[in-house]
Amino acid sequence: MKKLTETFKKNKALIITFFAIFILLFIINSLTIWAADDFAFYNNVWLGENKFSFLRVYERSTAFYFAWTGRYLSTFINYIFLYFPKPIFDVVNSLIYTGLVYLIYKMVKSDDKKTSDKENALLVISIFCLTWLLVPSVGQVMFWQIGSVIYLWMYFLMALLVCYYIRLLR
Numbered sequence: 001m002k003k004l005t006e007t008f009k010k011n012k013a014l015i016i017t018f019f020a021i022f023i024l025l026f027i028i029n030s031l032t033i034w035a036a037d038d039f040a041f042y043n044n045v046w047l048g049e050n051k052f053s054f055l056r057v058y059e060r061s062t063a064f065y066f067a068w069t070g071r072y073l074s075t076f077i078n079y080i081f082l083y084f085p086k087p088i089f090d091v092v093n094s095l096i097y098t099g100l101v102y103l104i105y106k107m108v109k110s111d112d113k114k115t116s117d118k119e120n121a122l123l124v125i126s127i128f129c130l131t132w133l134l135v136p137s138v139g140q141v142m143f144w145q146i147g148s149v150i151y152l153w154m155y156f157l158m159a160l161l162v163c164y165y166i167r168l169l170r
Helices: 002-010 012-031 037-046 054-067 072-082 086-108 117-134 138-143 145-169
Strands: none
Touching: 002 012, 012 086, 012 117, 012 138, 054 072, 072 086, 072 145, 086 117, 086 138, 086 145, 138 145
16 A cells, blocks of 8 residues: 555656546547447347347357458457447546557656656646547547447557567567
């Protein structure tokens, strides 16, 4: 507990910044309605028997992969989340977006110990603003359920891989 308290005191501005970003994203996610493909996927899941099973998700994802698109992982994840209430997706999507900002922060942050916590918080805010401003169609890429899993979540997984390789190189 003592170590956790020391870490919080040392990185207070950074932690508060990430928490504020998460809350903002959660509010926006909660207010985002389903659109377009969300209804098509939802009807595909809920037509007939709507009991969750990984086998059923696997079968539907595989059928969709061969009939429509080459995006298997994102389709699989989408089918899983459509079986559960949207607030669960809202929390996870907000965590993924906040996590992407964190991973980008880890990639660009210098290892210099002289930078202050407030400078790091400013860097996080800058990264968040740039991801917001430079992504075309922010709502479709970051908040719309099907679109965010296809684009945002896959970028998050790629950023995890890049961070892993950066860590190996250091």
